[in-house]
Amino acid sequence: MNIIAEQPRAKPRKGRKYDQVLDGAREVFLLSGFEGASVDDIARAAGVSKATLYSYFPDKRLMFTAMAERECSRQASAALQVIDMTAPPALVLRQTAGRLIRIILSDFSQRIFRVCVAESDRFPELGQAFYDSGPALGRARIADYLRQAKARGEVAIEDFELAADQFAELCKADLWARAVFGIQNRFSDEEIDRVIEGAVTTFLARYGMRD
Amino acid sequence: MNIIAEQPRAKPRKGRKYDQVLDGAREVFLLSGFEGASVDDIARAAGVSKATLYSYFPDKRLMFTAMAERECSRQASAALQVIDMTAPPALVLRQTAGRLIRIILSDFSQRIFRVCVAESDRFPELGQAFYDSGPALGRARIADYLRQAKARGEVAIEDFELAADQFAELCKADLWARAVFGIQNRFSDEEIDRVIEGAVTTFLARYGMRD
DNA sequence: TCGAAACTGAACCAATCGGTTTAAACTGAG
DNA sequence: CTCAGTTTAAACCGATTGGTTCAGTTTCGA
Numbered sequence: 316m317n318i319i320a321e322q323p324r325a326k327p328r329k330g331r332k333y334d335q336v337l338d339g340a341r342e343v344f345l346l347s348g349f350e351g352a353s354v355d356d357i358a359r360a361a362g363v364s365k366a367t368l369y370s371y372f373p374d375k376r377l378m379f380t381a382m383a384e385r386e387c388s389r390q391a392s393a394a395l396q397v398i399d400m401t402a403p404p405a406l407v408l409r410q411t412a413g414r415l416i417r418i419i420l421s422d423f424s425q426r427i428f429r430v431c432v433a434e435s436d437r438f439p440e441l442g443q444a445f446y447d448s449g450p451a452l453g454r455a456r457i458a459d460y461l462r463q464a465k466a467r468g469e470v471a472i473e474d475f476e477l478a479a480d481q482f483a484e485l486c487k488a489d490l491w492a493r494a495v496f497g498i499q500n501r502f503s504d505e506e507i508d509r510v511i512e513g514a515v516t517t518f519l520a521r522y523g524m525r526d
Numbered sequence: 527m528n529i530i531a532e533q534p535r536a537k538p539r540k541g542r543k544y545d546q547v548l549d550g551a552r553e554v555f556l557l558s559g560f561e562g563a564s565v566d567d568i569a570r571a572a573g574v575s576k577a578t579l580y581s582y583f584p585d586k587r588l589m590f591t592a593m594a595e596r597e598c599s600r601q602a603s604a605a606l607q608v609i610d611m612t613a614p615p616a617l618v619l620r621q622t623a624g625r626l627i628r629i630i631l632s633d634f635s636q637r638i639f640r641v642c643v644a645e646s647d648r649f650p651e652l653g654q655a656f657y658d659s660g661p662a663l664g665r666a667r668i669a670d671y672l673r674q675a676k677a678r679g680e681v682a683i684e685d686f687e688l689a690a691d692q693f694a695e696l697c698k699a700d701l702w703a704r705a706v707f708g709i710q711n712r713f714s715d716e717e718i719d720r721v722i723e724g725a726v727t728t729f730l731a732r733y734g735m736r737d
Numbered sequence: 738t739c740g741a742a743a744c745t746g747a748a749c750c751a752a753t754c755g756g757t758t759t760a761a762a763c764t765g766a767g
Numbered sequence: 768c769t770c771a772g773t774t775t776a777a778a779c780c781g782a783t784t785g786g787t788t789c790a791g792t793t794t795c796g797a
Contacts, residue, residue: 330743331743331794332743332744347561348559348561348644349562350558350559350561351561351648354785354786355783355785363744363745364744364745365745365747365787366744366745366746366787366788367743367744367745369785370743370744374785375785375786429643429646430644432639432640432643432706432707433559433640433641435640435706435708439708442709443708443709445707446703446704446707450700474720474724477699477700477721477724480699480700481724481728484695484696485695487695488691488692489661489665489687489688489691492657493657495643495646495653496646496654497647497650497653497654498653498654498657509685509688513685513692514692516732517692517729517733518728520728520731520732521728522728542764543773543774564753564755565755565756566753566754566755574774574775575774575776575777576755576756576757576776576777577757577758577759577774577775578773578774578775581773585755585756
């Protein structure tokens with residue numbers, strides 16, 4: 316019906332249910348882990364027959380890695396949050412801390428983290444993929460900003476990577492542990508603000524220029 | 527043969543192979559997780575028949591929780607490292623950082639952490655047990671020291687729990703992530719010292735008294 | 738409207754799972 | 768030695784696993 320030529324659709328590979336399958340795989344794998352997930356469950360969750368599943372993926376392992384890769388790259392784009400490279404550190408850090416905490420406390424991040432950690436020796440590439448798309452990427456962004464801030468004389472830093480890692484770690488303080496061990500899953504603004512303020516203040520106490 | 531009365535031996539419960547069984551359970555569970563571990567594997571690893579296994583534990587789940595509890599309490603005693611409560615912060619922090627890093631980078635801690643995280647929603651008590659025996663216990667110890675240091679006027683801290691958490695987090699910077707995702711498992715003294723010095727310097731920049 | 742490709746549901750397979758049973762062998766105190 | 772309690776190996780159970788097959792239905796571009 317469309318006069319304009321159909322765009323070739325980036326890699327439908329075989330059929331039209333590819334994403335549907337991966338969605339089902341994500342749901343079950345993130346809930347039960349690799350061994351705990353049964354292929355029948357995945358087919359049911361995907362709303363697809365088992366034969367269709369196996370027409371897309373030769374076996375369960377490849378189903379898992381495909382799903383993990385997709386979720387890691389999604390996480391990567393979520394981590395690519397905009398940083399105003401020209402704003403002063405106190406502002407940028409506070410803002411970045413808030414976003415970072417919101418991410419690491421999210422149900423999604425928790426689940427994919429658990430699976431990646433649990434299966435990282437069954438799937439050696441998996442840990443690397445998560446690391447690259449999450450912590451490493453975030454560190455690079457923060458370090459970039461810190462470099463520019465130093466050029467403006469706003470901070471005094473020698474080891475930018477270490478500083479960026481330290482800031483990210485400061486943002487986790489207790490919150491992350493409580494979440495990942497299932498002790499707490501809702502956090503009040505007060506709890507979060509306490510950690511944010513603590514992280515920013517400590518970080519600037521070390522690296523900030525007294526103005 | 528012993529004239530002195532036999533001490534009643536704390537809870538041999540049934541037989542003499544209790545520890546042997548738990549050792550086998552640990553080996554397999556920590557390697558493969560709960561679902562990934564087969565009872566036959568555990569029996570083989572324990573050097574014990576499957577019937578014996580089931581004479582100690584009514585099912586696989588209880589076998590797992592018993593093993594997890596034992597390992598958590600072992601971890602707890604490992605965390606109970608001696609802190610010289612009278613020494614100055616720069617010294618104590620450096621020393622504590624070194625020990626803490628050595629612990630969190632150890633193969634044992636990595637494995638039990640993975641299992642606890644992975645199975646913490648299948649076994650809700652598990653996450654709490656790990657948290658209590660590890661992070662929470664360590665924080666309490668550090669906070670205790672910081673309180674005494676403040677009494678001596680060596681540090682300026684209001685929120686001791688937050689400060690302790692921050693210090694512990696600073697010690698992880700990157701090292702821990704690289705280890706837990708299987709990217710790196712041997713760390714040079716230089717890598718570790720860089721993080722230790724960074725943690726101590728940043729922490730004291732915020733909380734230390736200029737003397 | 739036609740036909741190939743995609744999809745379905747269910748039956749089916751061998752293997753493995755957690756767990757039980759049994760009859761025989763081992764252990765150690767009295 | 769005796770005897771009760773432990774331990775053993777192996778056979779066994781029903782359920783579930785990852786994976787295959789196939790005859791039939793749906794989908795959709797030409």
